[in-house]
Amino acid sequence: MLLITRVPIIATQQTRAANARRTAGVTFAARLAFEDVHHTYGDLPTLRGVTLAAEPGEVLCLLGPSGSGKTTLLRLAAGIEPLERGRLLLNDREIAGPQTHLPPERRGIGLMFQDFALFPHLTILDNVKFGLTALSPVDARREALAALDRVGMVHYADNYPHALSGGEQQRVALARALAPRPAVLLMDEPFSGLDSRLKDSVRAETLAILREARATAIVVTHDAEEAMRMGDRIALLRDGALEQVGTAEDLYHRPANLFAAGFFSEINVFESVVSDGVAQTPLGPVAAKDFAHGSNVSIAIRLPGVEVTETPCGVSARIVARRFLGVEELVTLAVAGGDNPIDARIRAGQLRSGVRDVSVTVNARDILVFERNG
Numbered sequence: 001m002l003l004i005t006r007v008p009i010i011a012t013q014q015t016r017a018a019n020a021r022r023t024a025g026v027t028f029a030a031r032l033a034f035e036d037v038h039h040t041y042g043d044l045p046t047l048r049g050v051t052l053a054a055e056p057g058e059v060l061c062l063l064g065p066s067g068s069g070k071t072t073l074l075r076l077a078a079g080i081e082p083l084e085r086g087r088l089l090l091n092d093r094e095i096a097g098p099q100t101h102l103p104p105e106r107r108g109i110g111l112m113f114q115d116f117a118l119f120p121h122l123t124i125l126d127n128v129k130f131g132l133t134a135l136s137p138v139d140a141r142r143e144a145l146a147a148l149d150r151v152g153m154v155h156y157a158d159n160y161p162h163a164l165s166g167g168e169q170q171r172v173a174l175a176r177a178l179a180p181r182p183a184v185l186l187m188d189e190p191f192s193g194l195d196s197r198l199k200d201s202v203r204a205e206t207l208a209i210l211r212e213a214r215a216t217a218i219v220v221t222h223d224a225e226e227a228m229r230m231g232d233r234i235a236l237l238r239d240g241a242l243e244q245v246g247t248a249e250d251l252y253h254r255p256a257n258l259f260a261a262g263f264f265s266e267i268n269v270f271e272s273v274v275s276d277g278v279a280q281t282p283l284g285p286v287a288a289k290d291f292a293h294g295s296n297v298s299i300a301i302r303l304p305g306v307e308v309t310e311t312p313c314g315v316s317a318r319i320v321a322r323r324f325l326g327v328e329e330l331v332t333l334a335v336a337g338g339d340n341p342i343d344a345r346i347r348a349g350q351l352r353s354g355v356r357d358v359s360v361t362v363n364a365r366d367i368l369v370f371e372r373n374g
């Protein structure tokens with residue numbers, strides 16, 4: 001595990017002792033439940049009846065586009081935003097409700113912000129000790145060092161935040177959030193400040209640390225791939241309402257609607273009307289047996305499911321644009337009867353350069369049909 005390899009050689013006896021402690025979880029993971037939560041900012045409804053629970057020890061990703069209400073849910077859970085309607089339960093205890101508002105410091109819920117929010121004038125050790133005011137100075141120091149050791153940063157204890165890279169600051173922020181042993185850890189876009197190469201390794205490390213700490217965590221992201229990499233389950237939000245909750249496989253293979261399908265894959269969308277269990281598209285007929293004759297449907301076809309060949313078969317198409325993406329190539333095609341061009345992602349080098357006329361077939365597993373409403 002990357003975390004172990006980063007623990008420096010100089011951290012010897014202390015690290016071994018901490019490693020022994022690390023075999024036990026640092027948190028007493030709790031269940032956090034949102035029951036029919038509504039929220040408005042002024043006249044703007046931000047959350048519209050969200051019912052959702054993070055189970056003990058689970059990493060639950062809150063996914064959704066900008067403005068869908070993800071941060072508001074975290075702020076309500078942390079207690080920094082008053083709950084207007086609904087209930088919040090930590091295990092079976094109501095922490096917010098019509099008659100309850102437990103203050104943030106008494107909830108046992110940790111919050112980690114996207115900019116890490118380290119205090120620049122405090123050392124790394126003092127930053128991590130900051131939330132440990134309930135402990136004696138000796139115990140607070142011991143716990144803070146253990147938390148830093150857990151994230152492989154104990155050797156930076158006397159440094160200041162400005163001397164750390166973005167990834168190192170993220171690990172210190174994680175140590176600070178975990179040091180008070182929160183029952184639930186809330187993380188708001190915790191990797192958004194990192195460059196894309198660093199992001200993968202920091203994300204993997206963070207997940208390993210959360211698992212080791214056996215923490216219940218709710219992680220906000222607007223990136224579907226990040227949610228699939230991190231979440232035991234994913235809750236997809238749109239306009240303050242839950243669209244779908246499930247595992248990455250559930251949301252990818254069985255999206256509840258066109259919005260969910262488009263969030264998890266790049267898709268071509270066609271509109272059609274079902275006739276005797278079949279819907280016509282410019283790429284050929286699609287089975288729609290579960291839909292009544294005459295139903296208006298939207299058909300989503302995932303880009304990697306569009307096969308493009310120079311051998312005549314399937315539907316004839318003309319290439320209008322090609323973009324080399326390394327391993328893959330993005331090809332834009334015009335097909336007879338299609339109002340808009342369609343896209344395909346194919347293996348780079350699969351088509352000769354300069355070729356224009358091709359054939360298109362579609363993999364049945366990459367076709368999704370949804371009732372069209374509105």
Ligand SMILES: Nc1ncnc2c1ncn2[C@@H]1O[C@H](COP(=O)(O)OP(=O)(O)OP(=O)(O)O)[C@@H](O)[C@H]1O
Nearest residue numbers: 041042046064065066067068069070071072073222
């Ligand atoms: N303090 C505030 N006052 C007024 N409106 C707010 C406030 N905070 C958020 N909003 C609005 O509430 C809606 C939901 O915001 P929220 O930050 O929860 O969304 P989000 O899904 O976390 O978005 P992002 O991914 O951009 O952070 C948005 O329309 C936002 O403009």
